Amino acid sequence: MSIGVLAHLFGRLPYRELAAKARLYGFQHVQLALWKAVSDVDFSQKGKLSPGLAMSIAEAFDKEKVHISVLGCYLHFFDRDEAVRRNNVERCKELLRYARLMGAPMVAFETGSLPDRDYTEADWQVMKRVLEELAEEAERWGVFIGLEAANGHLIGTAEQLHAMLEEVPTSQIGVVLDPGNLLHEGNIARQEAVIEEAFRLLGGRIIACHAKDRLLQPDGNVITKPAGLGQMDYNLYMKLLQQYKPEVHIIMEEAAEEQMASCKSFIEQIRNQYSVL
Structure with a gap:
């Protein structure tokens, strides 16, 4: 279970500099969200990727002995404005087409949210159809979709994510598990049960994790804090992760550059207690 990092925690930089920074901080892999992390190519609209550019990005990271474990896709997939939604779907499809050329086995995302969180059955059905469409594209290009539940989103709980996976029964969709996304004011006091339920419902489908x-x-x-600076039960998290998905990639979130070494060490120390069992 090697520890990676969100590339955009280093800020928006030329992709060769991003790769070098990840290496400098001791990370073996990154989650790369092109339009959040890369400054020397404008990825704010679809259409910029080509085989040459994708391979150039991969080569830059390979040179630093860092691989791209996840392509991040921070978009809204059930937006009630159809034109916005279609543009988001097409942007995601572009990532799916080029992921393998960048060495990434998956494209990961949350569903998106509404400010009032007043979700309807129609929203759920739109999201379902979008996932079916994206899963078909993912299968065509031989990559996975990593779907992540996040409190406040349309899919905000492990139970809701499990329900959607049941309704869209394809092996192309896996789970990006982030217990921190599942904990909030209403359930942090019973976090053990929340984390255990997440693994019980989703453990077999996990393809990457966040920390x-x-x-x-x-x-x-x-509030959200870097790993080791809060109250989440990392012993339970790492124990269950080793039990269900040994060697799965873990991607660190939240940490500022000056916190990265200590947060990475914190995760590794706990992980190592279980990986040797």
Whole structure:
């Protein structure tokens, strides 16, 4: 279970500099979100990728002995504006087409959210159809979709993600598990049950994981922190991860550059307790 990092935690940089920075900080792999992390190519609209550019990005990371474990796709996939939604779907399809040329086995995303969180059955059905379409594209190009549940999103719980996977029964869709995304003010007091349920429902479908932390504040709010600086039960997380998915890639979130070494070490120390069993 090697530890990687979100490439955009280094800021937006030329992709060769991003690769070098990841290597400098001791990471073996990254989650690369092109339009959040790369500054020397404008990926804000679809159509910029080509085999040559994709291979150039892969070569830049290969040179630094860092691979791209996940292509991140931060888009809204059930947007009620059909034109916006179609553009987002096409942008994701472009990533699916070129992922393998960048060495990435998957394209990962959350569903998207609404400010009022007033989700309807129609939203669910739109998301289902989008996933079916993207899964077909993923199968065509031999890559996975990594679907992630996030509190407040249309798919916000392990139970909801499990339900969607049941409704879209394809082996092209796996789970990017992030317990930090599942913990909030209403359930952090019973986090053990929340984490165990996530593994029970989704453990067999996990293809990558995220690592951040959650902290209950004195005022009752739960905030996000870098790994090791909150209250999330990392012993339970790493134990279950080793049990269900040994050697799965873990991608660190949230940490500032000056925190990366200590947060990475924190995860590795706990992980190593279980990986030797």
